[in-house]
Amino acid sequence: MPLETDRKIPRFDFGERAAHWMAAISFLYAALTGLALWSHKLYWLAFVFGGGATVRGWHPWGGVVFALALGVMFSRWARQMRLDADDRTWLRLSHRYMVHDESGLPEAGRFNAGQKMLFWMQSALALLLFASGLVLWWPEIMPRALRLLAIVVHPAAALGAIGGIIVHIYMGTAAVPEAFRGMMQGWVRPGWALSHHPRWFKEISRH
Amino acid sequence: MQTVAKLIDTTLCIGCKACELACQEWNDQEFTLGVFQGTYQTMPDLAHNFWNLIKFNERETAGGMSWLMTKYQCMHCADPGCLRACPAPGAIVQLRNGIVDFNHDHCIGCGYCITGCPFDVPRLSPATKKVYKCSLCSDRTAVGLSPACIKTCPTNCLTFGARDELLRKAESRAEQLRADGHAQAGVYNPQGVGGTNVLYVLKDATEPEAHGLPKDPTIPLSVALWKGPLKWLGTLTLVGGILGTFFHYVRFGPRTYEGQEK
Numbered sequence: 001m002p003l004e005t006d007r008k009i010p011r012f013d014f015g016e017r018a019a020h021w022m023a024a025i026s027f028l029y030a031a032l033t034g035l036a037l038w039s040h041k042l043y044w045l046a047f048v049f050g051g052g053a054t055v056r057g058w059h060p061w062g063g064v065v066f067a068l069a070l071g072v073m074f075s076r077w078a079r080q081m082r083l084d085a086d087d088r089t090w091l092r093l094s095h096r097y098m099v100h101d102e103s104g105l106p107e108a109g110r111f112n113a114g115q116k117m118l119f120w121m122q123s124a125l126a127l128l129l130f131a132s133g134l135v136l137w138w139p140e141i142m143p144r145a146l147r148l149l150a151i152v153v154h155p156a157a158a159l160g161a162i163g164g165i166i167v168h169i170y171m172g173t174a175a176v177p178e179a180f181r182g183m184m185q186g187w188v189r190p191g192w193a194l195s196h197h198p199r200w201f202k203e204i205s206r207h
Numbered sequence: 208m209q210t211v212a213k214l215i216d217t218t219l220c221i222g223c224k225a226c227e228l229a230c231q232e233w234n235d236q237e238f239t240l241g242v243f244q245g246t247y248q249t250m251p252d253l254a255h256n257f258w259n260l261i262k263f264n265e266r267e268t269a270g271g272m273s274w275l276m277t278k279y280q281c282m283h284c285a286d287p288g289c290l291r292a293c294p295a296p297g298a299i300v301q302l303r304n305g306i307v308d309f310n311h312d313h314c315i316g317c318g319y320c321i322t323g324c325p326f327d328v329p330r331l332s333p334a335t336k337k338v339y340k341c342s343l344c345s346d347r348t349a350v351g352l353s354p355a356c357i358k359t360c361p362t363n364c365l366t367f368g369a370r371d372e373l374l375r376k377a378e379s380r381a382e383q384l385r386a387d388g389h390a391q392a393g394v395y396n397p398q399g400v401g402g403t404n405v406l407y408v409l410k411d412a413t414e415p416e417a418h419g420l421p422k423d424p425t426i427p428l429s430v431a432l433w434k435g436p437l438k439w440l441g442t443l444t445l446v447g448g449i450l451g452t453f454f455h456y457v458r459f460g461p462r463t464y465e466g467q468e469k
């Protein structure tokens with residue numbers, strides 16, 4: 001059966017897209033303002049966002065919005081992100097995926113194993129960021145031992161998350177053409193779906 | 208420029224609290240009424256508008272009770288944990304004479320210095336959302352005056368001057384005390400923070416905790432990790448991530464599929 005290449009395959013509904021972009025915008029804000037406070041060399045970023053005191057006041061709220069948005073994403077996607085046996089094989093051979101040699105890679109479902117790992121990694125790091133962020137938010141009322149822990153956990157988790165998101169943004173824009181439209185407008189072409197997420201495409205084509 | 212210091216000879220403190228008042232007056236602080244704590248101490252703790260506290264540490268002795276009166280304020284460390292932790296360039300400065308000063312025009316109120324300080328000194332003001340502490344009267348010392356607390360001390364318990372000289376003076380005073388039978392007398396000048404520009408003579412230097420002074424204060428481990436290895440790891444993550452993805456594209460390009468739109 002030839003693919004009807006002009007068809008629009010729904011990939012993400014509005015709720016998923018809204019949550020994703022709320023998370024993305026708030027994350028970028030929190031990341032850039034956070035980096036300003038992480039290194040004197042990046043303190044110029046604080047001026048871009050209204051000055052040091054403004055950044056200190058609003059950065060935590062960026063984190064709160066991010067946590068809420070990620071919470072929505074988590075409740076929508078956690079079930080679909082479970083890793084199965086195929087995913088483990090995929091991860092073992094992921095170096096092939098990186099060089100566009102997909103021999104031996106199991107067919108991906110709605111999300112491939114790399115995407116699932118990003119999801120779990122970001123969720124875990126977000127939890128650490130949120131807990132340590134609360135401690136740093138009100139130093140006056142927090143026990144010293146907690147503050148000492150939070151002051152290193154928060155930037156460590158943040159840098160891990162930012163590293164992950166750099167790769168994720170690259171994947172979502174330059175590396176995988178047309179994925180961006182899927183997250184923006186909500187649909188993809190059949191050829192894209194069949195090539196990137198064959199198992200998912202076959203499942204939804206059956207109905 | 209010469210490093211300056213304040214010497215506190217705890218054996219000479221009579222607990223008159225004149226230095227507390229002089230500090231409040233010179234720095235134009237409003238006094239916040241507290242609740243009576245059942246001690247002779249003015250306040251239970253330092254506050255954003257109370258930078259200098261005489262602690263009336265009570266101690267049981269054979270004959271009854273004694274006070275180990277200890278002046279408590281910023282130590283003006285040679286390696287200040289507050290400065291290491293501060294994210295805002297210029298908000299905490301170490302002057303060439305060794306004074307560690309807070310510049311409130313640049314302070315952003317994050318409170319990291321509170322966590323970085325091994326002596327638990329800086330305090331956040333709920334009103335201004337900025338952090339305050341003793342400046343060793345940098346505004347007075349800059350024009351050749353001694354700090355307000357020193358100026359007012361009636362017993363010479365407090366002296367101010369060149370650090371080298373005061374350190375020598377402290378050592379000889381400790382020796383005098385040892386000769387007088389206080390075998391444990393010594394100078395408090397903790398090396399974990401590179402030494403401090405506030406020096407103490409203690410009757411028992413083996414047990415500074417009795418005075419409310421930490422025994423071996425150091426830059427907290429997590430602060431050292433955060434400002435040390437994590438800086439490098441983080442830089443590697445950021446630069447590696449950006450360059451890595453960029454050159455992945457240059458080498459391998461996008462992942463395409465058959466029939467992809469132009």
Ligand code: HEM
Pocket residue numbers: 011020023024025027028070073111114115116118119122165168169172173179180181182183
């Ligand atoms: C401007 C930055 C971002 C861009 C351009 C972007 C782009 C995308 C795109 C195109 C997809 C769909 C992938 C597909 O169709 O399979 C996606 C999915 C997703 N995004 Fe983002 N995103 C960004 C930021 C974020 C942030 C900050 C998070 C926070 C955790 C995040 C988490 C996710 C997750 C968990 C998924 C589903 C799994 C995956 O595709 O990896 N994204 N993103």
Ligand code: SF4
Pocket residue numbers: 280281282283284287288289290307323324325326327328329340
């Ligand atoms: S005592 Fe605390 S506030 Fe004073 S210089 Fe040392 S670290 Fe900074």
